[in-house]
Amino acid sequence: MKKKLYLLFGLMALLFLNACGGSNKKADEQKDLNVIRYQLESNPPELDPNLSTDTVSGIVTGAIFEGLTRLNKNNQIIPGVAEKWENDGLTWTFYLRKDAKWHNGDNVVADDFVNAWERVLNPNSAAQYAYIMYSIKNAKEYNEDLIKDFSKVGIKKIDDYTIKVELNEPVAYFPSLVSFYTFYPQNSKFHKEQLDNYGTSDKALIGNGPFELKEWAFESKVILEKAKNYWNNEVIKIDRIEMPIILDRTTAYNVYKNDEIDIIVMPDEFVDNHKDSEELVAYEDASIWYLSLNQDLKWLKNKKVRQAIAYAINREDLVNEVKNGSGNVATSYVPNSIHGYEKFFREEYPQSNYFEAYNPEKAKKLFEEGLKELKMTREDIGTVSLLVTSSDVGVKEGQFYQEQLNKNLGLQIQLEPVTFQIRLQRSQRKDFQMILAGWGPDYDDPMTFLDMWMSTSSYAQEIAFSNKEYDKLILAAKASNDNKFRMDTMAKAEALLMNEMPIVPTFFRKKFTLVKPHVKGVVRRALSPDPDFYYAEIIK
Amino acid sequence: MLKFIFKKITMGILTLWAIATLTFFLLHSLPGDPFASEKKIPPVIKARLMEKYNLDKPLVYQYGLYIKDLFLHQDLGISMKVRGRSVNDMIKSNFPRSFILGLTSIIIAIIVGIPLGIIAGLHRGKFLDSLSMIVAVLGISVPSFIFGGILQWIVLFIKFKTDVSILPIAGWGTFPHIIMPSIALSIFSIAVIARMMRASMIEVLAQDYIRTARAKGLNNFQIIVKHGIRNAIMPVITYLGPLFAAVTTGSFVIETVFSIPGLGRYFSQSILDNDYTVTLGVVVFYACLLIAMMILVDLAYGLIDPRIRRGAKNE
Numbered sequence: 001m002k003k004k005l006y007l008l009f010g011l012m013a014l015l016f017l018n019a020c021g022g023s024n025k026k027a028d029e030q031k032d033l034n035v036i037r038y039q040l041e042s043n044p045p046e047l048d049p050n051l052s053t054d055t056v057s058g059i060v061t062g063a064i065f066e067g068l069t070r071l072n073k074n075n076q077i078i079p080g081v082a083e084k085w086e087n088d089g090l091t092w093t094f095y096l097r098k099d100a101k102w103h104n105g106d107n108v109v110a111d112d113f114v115n116a117w118e119r120v121l122n123p124n125s126a127a128q129y130a131y132i133m134y135s136i137k138n139a140k141e142y143n144e145d146l147i148k149d150f151s152k153v154g155i156k157k158i159d160d161y162t163i164k165v166e167l168n169e170p171v172a173y174f175p176s177l178v179s180f181y182t183f184y185p186q187n188s189k190f191h192k193e194q195l196d197n198y199g200t201s202d203k204a205l206i207g208n209g210p211f212e213l214k215e216w217a218f219e220s221k222v223i224l225e226k227a228k229n230y231w232n233n234e235v236i237k238i239d240r241i242e243m244p245i246i247l248d249r250t251t252a253y254n255v256y257k258n259d260e261i262d263i264i265v266m267p268d269e270f271v272d273n274h275k276d277s278e279e280l281v282a283y284e285d286a287s288i289w290y291l292s293l294n295q296d297l298k299w300l301k302n303k304k305v306r307q308a309i310a311y312a313i314n315r316e317d318l319v320n321e322v323k324n325g326s327g328n329v330a331t332s333y334v335p336n337s338i339h340g341y342e343k344f345f346r347e348e349y350p351q352s353n354y355f356e357a358y359n360p361e362k363a364k365k366l367f368e369e370g371l372k373e374l375k376m377t378r379e380d381i382g383t384v385s386l387l388v389t390s391s392d393v394g395v396k397e398g399q400f401y402q403e404q405l406n407k408n409l410g411l412q413i414q415l416e417p418v419t420f421q422i423r424l425q426r427s428q429r430k431d432f433q434m435i436l437a438g439w440g441p442d443y444d445d446p447m448t449f450l451d452m453w454m455s456t457s458s459y460a461q462e463i464a465f466s467n468k469e470y471d472k473l474i475l476a477a478k479a480s481n482d483n484k485f486r487m488d489t490m491a492k493a494e495a496l497l498m499n500e501m502p503i504v505p506t507f508f509r510k511k512f513t514l515v516k517p518h519v520k521g522v523v524r525r526a527l528s529p530d531p532d533f534y535y536a537e538i539i540k
Numbered sequence: 541m542l543k544f545i546f547k548k549i550t551m552g553i554l555t556l557w558a559i560a561t562l563t564f565f566l567l568h569s570l571p572g573d574p575f576a577s578e579k580k581i582p583p584v585i586k587a588r589l590m591e592k593y594n595l596d597k598p599l600v601y602q603y604g605l606y607i608k609d610l611f612l613h614q615d616l617g618i619s620m621k622v623r624g625r626s627v628n629d630m631i632k633s634n635f636p637r638s639f640i641l642g643l644t645s646i647i648i649a650i651i652v653g654i655p656l657g658i659i660a661g662l663h664r665g666k667f668l669d670s671l672s673m674i675v676a677v678l679g680i681s682v683p684s685f686i687f688g689g690i691l692q693w694i695v696l697f698i699k700f701k702t703d704v705s706i707l708p709i710a711g712w713g714t715f716p717h718i719i720m721p722s723i724a725l726s727i728f729s730i731a732v733i734a735r736m737m738r739a740s741m742i743e744v745l746a747q748d749y750i751r752t753a754r755a756k757g758l759n760n761f762q763i764i765v766k767h768g769i770r771n772a773i774m775p776v777i778t779y780l781g782p783l784f785a786a787v788t789t790g791s792f793v794i795e796t797v798f799s800i801p802g803l804g805r806y807f808s809q810s811i812l813d814n815d816y817t818v819t820l821g822v823v824v825f826y827a828c829l830l831i832a833m834m835i836l837v838d839l840a841y842g843l844i845d846p847r848i849r850r851g852a853k854n855e
Contacts (some may be wrong), residue, residue, distance in 0.1 A: 251799050
């Protein structure tokens with residue numbers, strides 16, 4: 001019996017030693033290194049930037065890769081691997097710098113971009129974001145397998161350091177578009193060796209960005225280190241980024257309070273504790289949140305009724321009380337952080353021109369007028385279902401709209417919290433009356449918000465919205481190379497949208513993060529890479 | 541004996557098959573698929589994705605493929621959410637952490653629960669008994685994550701007052717990381733073991749052979765320890781098998797609260813992601829574990845209790 005006990009203890013001791021990773025050396029080594037500890041909210045599902053679609057993967061790939069262009073501290077486009085570019089009508093030519101290197105020392109060459117983009121568009125890759133390249137000549141046809149010969153697609157290597165891209169239509173924001181991770185290059189030699197394994201582990205990925213992937217411990221953490229042969233590495237001040245995967249926001253908050261981590265996503269509930277603290281960093285994530293109205297329903301076909309809903313919601317209360325400050329009032333569709341012609345779109349075309357953020361009397365009046373025009377009563381409308389995602393946030397916001405629409409319009413709203421999957425399904429099947437929905441940008445231009453409401457788009461079809469004038473304006477903007485004209489036209493389209501009100505915008509979302517005071521210069525933005533550690537430094 | 545083992549294992553495999561089948565069809569009846577997203581995927585691309593993961597084939601065909609891989613190759617497939625991640629590898633790297641967490645919490649539960657139960661049993665009806673049982677009831681009824689939260693709060697409070705972090709709040713990798721989560725996880729087991737031990741002690745102490753020992757003139761210590769505890773501990777030890785399995789497979793809340801990269805945390809996430817292969821793989825693995833534990837316990841019972849062995853021989 002004694003022998004068995006000793007055996008058991010021995011086994012346990014072995015197991016403990018195995019579990020204890022022995023990471024106590026780290027503390028001493030790290031004293032001289034500039035280290036940032038950043039919370040990842042989930043395990044990155046895909047570290048191949050050409051195939052990935054989620055923001056967590058974007059955090060890592062944004063640091064370990066670099067595209068033709070990148071964003072500076074002020075979110076303006078600056079040279080990345082491409083040191084300059086030219087635009088001639090529908091053609092864009094990118095000239096690559098000669099000193100850009102992969103982390104294994106290879107030079108970054110034109111083939112690396114051309115091959116990566118071909119892989120994105122290759123139907124066998126099933127790349128979910130391939131559509132973002134559809135402005136390129138024949139890209140859509142190649143992706144849909146209607147064209148089998150890639151040489152027909154408007155992506156050409158002119159020489160090892162020159163790439164020429166031909167578009168279908170003018171895209172004024174093309175340099176901004178190619179900064180997105182779907183357009184990142186691949187080390188062609190390395191990819192040929194890896195094939196389907198590419199991006200599935202830290203051994204199967206080589207980047208060309210300011211940081212390199214040191215370790216990807218699945219479901220546990222990601223570790224990045226400053227890349228020795230990044231072409232601009234003298235300006236990078238951070239030596240190491242440790243990214244533990246912490247799923248639970250409250251746990252992350254407690255870890256932060258225990259000084260074990262430097263940057264976390266702040267749970268809304270604790271924001272009040274830090275309202276005046278310099279550690280609280282808030283930024284708009286350029287997403288718009290709105291009520292989607294199903295215009296197949298008789299009562300929602302009336303414009304005055306839809307406008308009434310818009311006026312009946314107290315957006316200040318929503319943003320300050322319900323969302324605890326994690327939002328900005330929206331009486332328009334394009335968020336504040338999207339660029340316009342020279343400044344931000346919202347600065348150049350103020351949303352105050354569209355409608356008031358709250359006017360209960362006007363709401364009541366419009367609603368009564370609308371009902372009269374429809375020859376309907378409130379009883380005819382019956383109980384209205386509002387579909388929300390079954391998260392705390394979704395339910396909380398839903399309850400607010402429920403209360404507002406009941407108080408100001410006398411509508412009986414029934415809240416239906418469902419999972420994200422079910423919400424999408426019901427939306428696609430048009431099995432809904434009102435949905436709480438949101439939309440974020442694919443690139444830094446108002447078009448990514450506005451073209452989804454063209455009558456040809458499935459989003460507009462789901463809510464049965466179709467407006468010929470709107471379509472005309474959007475197509476005109478798409479066809480023009482004159483950026484001022486584009487912005488003016490898109491503003492006109494947005495104004496029309498805010499008048500027709502097929503969807504009711506309510507707020508632009510803000511994200512709250514906590515950042516330890518000794519960490520400075522981490523750029524937060526709506527588009528990838530977010531966060532951006534390029535300009536970060538540690539103040540000792 | 542061999543016939544006994546063979547029968548148990550065959551039943552186990554059949555049970556496993558039934559669980560795998562039921563779970564497979566239940567999962568596929570859930571709405572949605574692994575690729576649902578707000579941004580519409582062009583139908584051509586969606587079709588390719590579904591093809592890659594065999595989701596476009598008839599359900600029965602997919603089921604056949606799955607069962608074949610499972611029983612012939614013990615291959616649980618590839619994750620549908622994390623490209624290229626083999627479910628077998630995922631379990632291999634994450635389960636040991638849940639295992640150590642579970643094991644540590646059971647050890648704590650034994651060290652605390654058994655003496656607690658003995659004391660309660662010996663002082664039946666008196667103050668110590670009531671006290672022990674109040675602790676036990678609290679342990680069973682209060683969810684483990686509340687204890688976890690309390691422990692974290694204590695550490696943060698100390699940090700706030702003294703600016704010293706005595707323990708890491710979350711994470712995994714060193715011995716200090718194990719302390720709080722295993723304590724929080726052990727509370728339920730402490731309560732269960734204590735109650736079992738108490739009941740067992742009371743039953744044993746009422747037996748005839750205890751009266752004989754007293755009549756023989758043995759002192760109290762010898763009666764309680766040599767005869768009382770040794771016999772009373774039997775049912776508790778055999779219960780440890782299923783208890784360990786239950787604790788190890790049910791640790792996902794603690795794993796989330798303490799950010800431990802164990803199997804439980806990954807499992808609950810996979811359900812939300814509609815990651816069929818991971819969910820199914822973990823269910824099958826857990827089922828295997830539980831079935832194995834139960835077979836071992838049946839065997840152990842037979843070995844430890846001579847009465848059962850003799851009974852089997854007589855058959």
